[in-house]
Amino acid sequence: MRYPIALLAAGALLTPMAQAAGNEFNPQISLIFDGVFYQDNVDGEGVESLLEVPGINGHGHEEEEGEEDHDHGHSHGLEEGFNLREQELTLSASVDNYFDGFVVIAVSEEEVEVEEAYFVTRSLPNGFTVKGGKFFSGIGYHNSKHVHSWDFVDQNLAYGALLGDHGLVDKGLQLTWLPSTSTYALFGVEWLQGSEQERFGTVMEEPEEDLGLDEEETGPKIVTAFVKVSPDLGDDHALQVGAWYAQAKQDQQELHHEHDGDEEELGLEGDASMWGLELVYKLDSTEAYGAGDLTVQAEYLMQNKDWEIMNGDEAGEDVSGEQDGFYLQTVYGIAPRWKAGLRYDVTGLTNDLELPEETESFDESDRISAAVTFYPTEFSFIRLQYATADIAESDENIDQVFLQFNYSLGAHGAHKF
Amino acid sequence: MRKLLTDLRDIFIKQWLMVAILLSSPSAMAELNVVATTTSMGMLASEVGGDHVTVKTLVAPDRDTHYLQAKPSMIIALRKADLVVSVGASLEIGWLPAAINSSANPNILDGKPGHFESATFLELIDKGVADRSQGDVHPEGNPHFNLDPIRMAEVAKALGERLASLDKDNAGQYRKKAEQLASRLSNLNQELVKKAVGAKSPLMMHKDANYLWLRLNVPILGYIEPLPGIPPTASHIKKLADTLAGKEGIIFHAPFHSASGPKRLAETLGWERVVIPIEPKKNAKFEDYEALLTRWVAAATK
Numbered sequence: 001m002r003y004p005i006a007l008l009a010a011g012a013l014l015t016p017m018a019q020a021a022g023n024e025f026n027p028q029i030s031l032i033f034d035g036v037f038y039q040d041n042v043d044g045e046g047v048e049s050l051l052e053v054p055g056i057n058g059h060g061h062e063e064e065e066g067e068e069d070h071d072h073g074h075s076h077g078l079e080e081g082f083n084l085r086e087q088e089l090t091l092s093a094s095v096d097n098y099f100d101g102f103v104v105i106a107v108s109e110e111e112v113e114v115e116e117a118y119f120v121t122r123s124l125p126n127g128f129t130v131k132g133g134k135f136f137s138g139i140g141y142h143n144s145k146h147v148h149s150w151d152f153v154d155q156n157l158a159y160g161a162l163l164g165d166h167g168l169v170d171k172g173l174q175l176t177w178l179p180s181t182s183t184y185a186l187f188g189v190e191w192l193q194g195s196e197q198e199r200f201g202t203v204m205e206e207p208e209e210d211l212g213l214d215e216e217e218t219g220p221k222i223v224t225a226f227v228k229v230s231p232d233l234g235d236d237h238a239l240q241v242g243a244w245y246a247q248a249k250q251d252q253q254e255l256h257h258e259h260d261g262d263e264e265e266l267g268l269e270g271d272a273s274m275w276g277l278e279l280v281y282k283l284d285s286t287e288a289y290g291a292g293d294l295t296v297q298a299e300y301l302m303q304n305k306d307w308e309i310m311n312g313d314e315a316g317e318d319v320s321g322e323q324d325g326f327y328l329q330t331v332y333g334i335a336p337r338w339k340a341g342l343r344y345d346v347t348g349l350t351n352d353l354e355l356p357e358e359t360e361s362f363d364e365s366d367r368i369s370a371a372v373t374f375y376p377t378e379f380s381f382i383r384l385q386y387a388t389a390d391i392a393e394s395d396e397n398i399d400q401v402f403l404q405f406n407y408s409l410g411a412h413g414a415h416k417f
Numbered sequence: 418m419r420k421l422l423t424d425l426r427d428i429f430i431k432q433w434l435m436v437a438i439l440l441s442s443p444s445a446m447a448e449l450n451v452v453a454t455t456t457s458m459g460m461l462a463s464e465v466g467g468d469h470v471t472v473k474t475l476v477a478p479d480r481d482t483h484y485l486q487a488k489p490s491m492i493i494a495l496r497k498a499d500l501v502v503s504v505g506a507s508l509e510i511g512w513l514p515a516a517i518n519s520s521a522n523p524n525i526l527d528g529k530p531g532h533f534e535s536a537t538f539l540e541l542i543d544k545g546v547a548d549r550s551q552g553d554v555h556p557e558g559n560p561h562f563n564l565d566p567i568r569m570a571e572v573a574k575a576l577g578e579r580l581a582s583l584d585k586d587n588a589g590q591y592r593k594k595a596e597q598l599a600s601r602l603s604n605l606n607q608e609l610v611k612k613a614v615g616a617k618s619p620l621m622m623h624k625d626a627n628y629l630w631l632r633l634n635v636p637i638l639g640y641i642e643p644l645p646g647i648p649p650t651a652s653h654i655k656k657l658a659d660t661l662a663g664k665e666g667i668i669f670h671a672p673f674h675s676a677s678g679p680k681r682l683a684e685t686l687g688w689e690r691v692v693i694p695i696e697p698k699k700n701a702k703f704e705d706y707e708a709l710l711t712r713w714v715a716a717a718t719k
Binding site for chain 2: 100120122123124125127128129176177178180181182183184186228230232233235238240282284286287288289290291336337377378379412413414415416417
């Protein structure tokens with residue numbers, strides 16, 4: 001059999017004949033579908049309970065009937081049975097030769113929300129990049145991961161308890177510097193508005209009674225700094241370690257407190273700070289479709305709050321809170337296209353609220369999760385996850401089962417580290 | 418003591434003079450940092466660039482180029498690159514754009530002279546529409562042209578022009594080396610075409626050697642993957658075995674492909690199974706590329 005000559009002749013082209021692959025669609029559009037079937041042993045309260053575990057952010061006390069929900073925005077609460085979670089619509093393109101633009105719109109059945117919308121500079125010299133708009137903060141490793149790229153269905157307890165279900169996402173400006181060194185080292189600072197944070201730099205919106213709290217300060221109210229370092233360990237191994245710090249100049253809290261036998265609502269006003277450490281190790285095997293690949297990641301987060309009591313007899317006295325969180329997770333490619341993951345996450349190993357005359361300490365809440373994920377192609381996956389959680393001040397373990405289905409349409413997703 | 422001090426001073430001055438001379442000499446200044454994705458692209462860059470370039474490759478030859486992650490080690494390599502040489506046609510789409518965007522290096526962005534996407538200089542086969550129900554097909558065409566010496570020669574010439582425009586002082590040398598490499602590749606092709614006469618028809622795992630077989634006039638029997646990027650099921654293997662029973666053929670697959678399907682087929686059909694890389698070894702020169710292609714043809718004609 002002979003092939004036609006035309007097929008054999010490769011054109012002698014010294015100038016590009018086709019658009020480079022990165023520019024095929026303008027803008028690049030992708031849509032990510034995420035659906036979850038969910039069951040637990042606490043009548044569907046499991047997901048909410050795990051977001052409200054006892055700690056310094058006011059969830060450690062008996063919740064009063066009709067108490068105000070401090071959470072802003074939407075929740076990721078799942079009900080038992082079938083759930084459609086957020087559908088993510090992403091548009092990205094070069095704005096011009098100076099900027100790239102990204103918009104991520106999260107569409108749920110109830111609302112449409114701008115999850116991220118930002119610009120990134122393209123041509124600053126000396127390894128500098130500026131990002132501005134609304135974006136996931138660069139702190140930590142897990143923080144900037146979108147829900148669909150998580151290795152487990154739900155947020156880990158460390159992030160969930162200290163930063164909220166979405167992690168730290170806010171409006172602001174980020175400056176990063178990647179110096180031209182032999183070893184990868186990325187430095188970043190951020191100024192964030194801090195007006196819609198659930199757990200860190202919280203501002204009470206219209207408390208039921210006058211708690212003597214100050215007016216909301218002007219932004220930006222949160223400043224962060226982070227560094228990530230990654231030595232080159234060759235083709236098989238990759239390691240990244242990082243550290244970060246964040247400061248919120250205003251943090252308010254309503255504290256239900258018993259004092260001299262009287263129950264009272266205390267208004268707390270002050271500031272907050274956090275720091276964290278991260279470690280990620282990846283093994284890239286030579287086997288097909290991810291078999292033999294291994295990822296181990298761990299992060300430790302610590303949150304400190306320094307308040308002053310703003311009302312009642314004890315006005316002017318100091319209250320401080322300290323709570324931490326940790327998770328360790330590993331994902332292994334058990335066969336081509338199959339991954340198995342194991343996660344231990346905990347919050348409140350340190351979990352103390354220092355009041356004027358006493359220290360209130362809460363126990364830790366921890367959980368173990370196991371997940372098996374099948375990837376028919378890199379454009380879809382099906383995940384079965386089981387978790388059992390031991391929540392502080394609760395007698396009963398929460399057992400959860402998730403079955404997640406996720407797919408993506410449109411532009412090819414990025415395989416980020 | 419004084420003698421020792423003067424000696425030390427002289428040595429010190431000499432050293433600094435040496436450094437100053439090195440820094441001011443144009444040949445030392447002209448060195449270009451080239452980052453190539455695959456080892457085939459690395460071979461082209463180092464042959465065409467010669468002593469004026471340093472080449473780093475991002476993909477080990479034993480990995481599937483489709484499925485890498487944008488690792489920090491890639492990002493820092495790209496940070497310092499004057500030129501990135503990629504295969505293109507979406508082969509590296511999962512990780513290269515992400516790594517380039519994270520590298521804070523404006524010189525290698527898409528559309529800049531420091532961004533060289535080989536496939537854009539070629540006429541590709543299997544162009545199609547983006548329909549993922551047909552597997553992981555690339556609308557730009559089949560990106561695995563690296564085993565085709567003639568297309569590689571075209572890329573070498575285009576790369577020579579690109580290097581010449583980036584480093585004008587050595588432009589003549591880049592063009593000369595590109596021409597030399599192109600003619601060596603063309604000669605290699607002629608030799609291979611001769612050697613391939615009477616080659617057994619290959620059954621391929623993936624469409625990763627189509628350009629080679631086309632060039633050598635060897636018809637392909639089929640593919641073990643039911644669709645590009647989709648591993649075969651037992652029933653697909655059985656169907657293939659039934660269709661191909663009684664025919665002559667040889668099975669080829671890359672080391673990173675699952676061996677179970679090809680193994681079963683080889684046993685059922687009584688054919689030879691060849692596990693063979695589709696990329697030359699690390700830091701490859703022309704000779705390594707030549708050795709790889711010779712190995713392919715030798716396997717099919719044995």
